[in-house]
Amino acid sequence: MMTPDATYNGELPTATSVVVIGGGIVGVGAALHLAERGIPCVLCEKGTVAGEQSSRNWGWVRKQGRRPDELALMLESDRIWRRLAQEIGEIGFRTGGVSYFAQTDAEMQRHADWMRYAEEYQIETRLLSAAEVDAMTGRSDRHFKGGVTSPTDAYAEPRLAVPAMARYAVHKGATICERTAVRTLLREGGRVTGVVTERGTVRADAVVLAGGVWSRTFLENLGVSFPQLGVRSSAMRTSPVAPISTSTFGASGASIRPRLDGGYTVGRATAARFDLIPAGIRHFGAFLPVLWKRRRMMKVRLGKEFFGPLGRHRWDGDDTSPFELMRTADPAPDEALLRDVFASARTLYPHLADARPVETWASLIDVMPDEMPVIDRIASVPGLVVASGMSGHGFGLGPGAGALAAQLAVAREPLADPAPYRLSRFGPNRAAAA
Numbered sequence: 001m002m003t004p005d006a007t008y009n010g011e012l013p014t015a016t017s018v019v020v021i022g023g024g025i026v027g028v029g030a031a032l033h034l035a036e037r038g039i040p041c042v043l044c045e046k047g048t049v050a051g052e053q054s055s056r057n058w059g060w061v062r063k064q065g066r067r068p069d070e071l072a073l074m075l076e077s078d079r080i081w082r083r084l085a086q087e088i089g090e091i092g093f094r095t096g097g098v099s100y101f102a103q104t105d106a107e108m109q110r111h112a113d114w115m116r117y118a119e120e121y122q123i124e125t126r127l128l129s130a131a132e133v134d135a136m137t138g139r140s141d142r143h144f145k146g147g148v149t150s151p152t153d154a155y156a157e158p159r160l161a162v163p164a165m166a167r168y169a170v171h172k173g174a175t176i177c178e179r180t181a182v183r184t185l186l187r188e189g190g191r192v193t194g195v196v197t198e199r200g201t202v203r204a205d206a207v208v209l210a211g212g213v214w215s216r217t218f219l220e221n222l223g224v225s226f227p228q229l230g231v232r233s234s235a236m237r238t239s240p241v242a243p244i245s246t247s248t249f250g251a252s253g254a255s256i257r258p259r260l261d262g263g264y265t266v267g268r269a270t271a272a273r274f275d276l277i278p279a280g281i282r283h284f285g286a287f288l289p290v291l292w293k294r295r296r297m298m299k300v301r302l303g304k305e306f307f308g309p310l311g312r313h314r315w316d317g318d319d320t321s322p323f324e325l326m327r328t329a330d331p332a333p334d335e336a337l338l339r340d341v342f343a344s345a346r347t348l349y350p351h352l353a354d355a356r357p358v359e360t361w362a363s364l365i366d367v368m369p370d371e372m373p374v375i376d377r378i379a380s381v382p383g384l385v386v387a388s389g390m391s392g393h394g395f396g397l398g399p400g401a402g403a404l405a406a407q408l409a410v411a412r413e414p415l416a417d418p419a420p421y422r423l424s425r426f427g428p429n430r431a432a433a434a
């Protein structure tokens, strides 16, 4: 077990081996991987550890339904989760299972189609009949056509898990500094030699950028095109109710995850809002297919965000950066949408009849045009590795994604093939001179 007094927020060192930018689950995963191998690292977080997506997500740690080219890394991530759950104490990690229910034949077919990947990767998964779904949910009307369940899938409490991992990384030797925005990179002859933060410079051999939705802003200031946009997603939690199953329940109207406090985290996958920023116009072409695919669930809006810090580019190490202008992105939840989602949840899952809404929140999801992460060395900026664009499923993948990024930074054997995560899939890139 971890020593209870391990804490973060150390003095900012002037030199280290690797600087990690961003204290979400990916950056913390990278720092932990390095620290456990005795490699000096400093993690800089502009606000607080897990202040953005990594404490605001639903908490699902699933292999079920993932794209096949993400499964090898997810299996590694799953192993890290299980080890950490043993080593760092209560983070709400439970192998309670993940289940998705189908309301249409087309949804049922998608679940059935995915079964071949379950077989290929030996993931324990099986289809559910309508009667089995009724039994799981406490219904008796065959409302669902059936479903799919993966009993070895898991979930954790995001608000507990990532800060606990960060404390564990410090216990293992990492330095973690909050309220420390990295403004830009230090470079000599094009190669990264460290970072410029708002508190001074840190020299380093390599830098891992795990900046979530801010990664594009950071990279485009360096002249590296990064087609990533922020999509606002809202969620809520309920008062405690009598449990009916250990499994999460997913359906197109509403998805729910049992919480450690006895309530449920409730949301609707794919229901999201895109607040237009200048990069949205620049990268519009790349995002057109995904916007079209999700046109019924995605609202596009032009508001004050257009002129906000996420949209800013071009500053240098002496300027106040956009990252200091917004310590924590804390967008307003879409309350009307959440009322609708909660009503659906109570209709779909009768055991929620007496649940009350307790808290609502929102966060910006860092989406790539193909909804797959980038975990890659930036060829035009030697010494820089990016691990970002988790596209709404990076909580489960985060420990593995962070470890892979750390391995790329220090040229160690990767725990999974990095090929699916290359930035070059979006075309050739370039970088401004150092």
Ligand SMILES: Cc1cc2nc3c(=O)[nH]c(=O)nc-3n(C[C@H](O)[C@H](O)[C@H](O)COP(=O)(O)OP(=O)(O)OC[C@H]3O[C@@H](n4cnc5c(N)ncnc54)[C@H](O)[C@@H]3O)c2cc1C
Binding pocket: 021, 022, 023, 024, 025, 026, 027, 044, 045, 046, 047, 048, 049, 050, 051, 052, 053, 054, 055, 056, 057, 058, 059, 060, 061, 062, 180, 181, 182, 183, 210, 211, 212, 213, 214, 215, 218, 233, 234, 235, 267, 323, 327, 328, 362, 363, 364, 365, 387, 388, 389, 390, 391, 392, 393, 394, 395, 396, 397, 398
């Ligand atoms: C409502 C919702 C539900 C979700 N549900 C799930 C789920 O059930 N399962 C799942 O797997 N995923 C889920 N996700 C996605 C998941 O939360 C994210 O993919 C994951 O948390 C991303 O982690 P990250 O470390 O990449 O980014 P973040 O958690 O966003 O962290 C990035 C950090 O970098 C910091 N930063 C950025 N730039 C700088 C800088 N220049 N200097 C210093 N610090 C900087 C930011 O302040 C931030 O703290 C969900 C997301 C949302 C919003």
